[in-house]
Amino acid sequence: MGTVILGTGSCLPDKIVTNDDIAKIVDTSDEWIRTRTGIRTRRVCGQDEQTYNLATRAARRAIAAAGIGVEEIGLIVVATISSHTLMPSSACLVQKELGATKAFAYDINAACSGFLFGIDLAHKYVQADHGMKVLVVGAENLSSRLNWSDRNTCILFGDGAGAAVVGYRDGASGYLGANLRSDGSLWELLYMYAPKSSNPDITHEDHPGTYIIMEGKEVFKHAVKAMEDAIHGVLAREGIGLDAVKLLVPHQANIRILNKLAERLQMPADDVVINVSEYGNTSAASIPIALDEAVRAGRIQEGDVILLCSFGGGFTWGATLIKW
Template sequence: MGIVVLGTGSCLPKRVMSNVDLESIVDTNDEWIRTRTGIESRHIGGKDEQTYILASRAAEKAMVAAEVTPDQIGLIVVGTISSHMQMPSTACFVQTEIGAKNAFAYDLNAACSGFMYGLDLAYKYILADHSMKVLVIGAETLSSRLDWADRNTCILFGDGAGAAVFGFTDDDRGIIGTHMLSDGSLWELLHMHGPESSNPDLKVENNTGAFIRMEGREVFKHAVRAMEDSVNTLLASKGLSIDDISLIIPHQANIRILHKLVERLKVTPDKVFINVSKYGNTSAASIPIALDDANSQGLIAEGDMVLFCSFGGGFTWGAALIKW
């Protein structure tokens, strides 16, 4: 008996921004971006492509793949840091958009680990109620949260959404385990301020605006070590080794982090799914988009051991293992 992925889906904005396009916006060039990040292009949201719209289209595809109707969804969890409104949540907008009238819905802010934390929640909810079907979505329009004059961040991120429907099965497939962690003491290395307070007594000093700010070199070191440790801890707790894994789907941060993770985990590159070149870093949408890509390409077969790992602002990080 286990909690399985019943179906996956994804949605990307129509507009594709290449590295060459960025050359007219900020002091950079295609070669500099590709060699340092592995990113060649990213999708940028346009008119009628708000976060909840991308999330809803991804959700609809996942439900079709899962052969689940909207009224069968009991819970919608959306991992995002770029909703178009503070309230209501993106998840509530998705609920209305897809017609999931029987679901309760809320957002989850864990930055790039948002989908992973949502997966962990789905696991716990369905363990408690085997009849429940949970829709977990990672969705971002980070183009609305970038300082387009800051070449250290604006070249990295893109927009998009990925979704998965989770449910119960009587066989031996499903989520084997999760291992989630966080460390709020390091928040300054990767953060985003909110709008300035209208209460002068609660104004935050040095609020540089609601943009992503990052100390890239420090984040790199923490990200690689944290993902490696979470993967090894999870595998050890289940009496497994990295050799038991069929496919690793990591957060698509940048190619240097991914290559270093491959090296530290001592796996061959063909065991790690990478699509960062096409989409850039889509934060909470990164893993579910990659999962849907791998799934739609037929790279995951029933019985495969699929490992996920992520790292994001907070810091938040973790790993999850599923027998497909």
């Protein structure tokens, strides 16, 4: 198809928050969090660190890896649910920070599936215009959107950003296809309200705050099945068997979800990229961070077929197949 990922990059805040640190805030323990989620630490933004700062740093690394100049970028898409400004978009702030004056820029919201939806969008742009280079970033400052007195959620999430530059290379296989899905009817299982309305006619008296709210057990069940179905769907559509897949780069929600998914797919643990123990769930940032770490560790080589898969609020989910 010709759509290729030219370079990847990522950025994590320096501040590390351990499970023991969280146990000082809510009634939980390192042992409970580790056994139920696999998470040991997460990174959290410090002073003056916003979503767009992380996004910009990840973007600079992706652009350097792609070996292009910022002036070559035609579009910047930031996938996020935690932009500190609703307007302008995080993407516009990234554009300013990079000095990417030729690019137009906007955010998308598909929760933890945002990066996969963004890459698919980029694919369509570069297919329509082969000279186009799209910077896709998944970036989150979820620590600013957590209820730090709710132990059901505050233990799970972290901050970070990952980025990819998408372009076109004649004759390359590259992006093979995607199976992207949504089901808005299940939104109440995982959501975050916008800030309280300032229109008195539609003020929500019981506004719970702009925090992530979740029915963990239900989300768990849906996540495993949805990602498994999405993967089988994209493989069947492209006529590729799972045995041809070198590496699975899944959304990093929870080690039990990932283990169950690998078990159902009968994939060896070594073929699955896992970093949830270090960073927790970084929503839209989780796949591009894992992808960048796998690329930099040499786990992905030219010609390898890799699978990305996601599940998140909305619900949104999907699987994407790329020949590197």
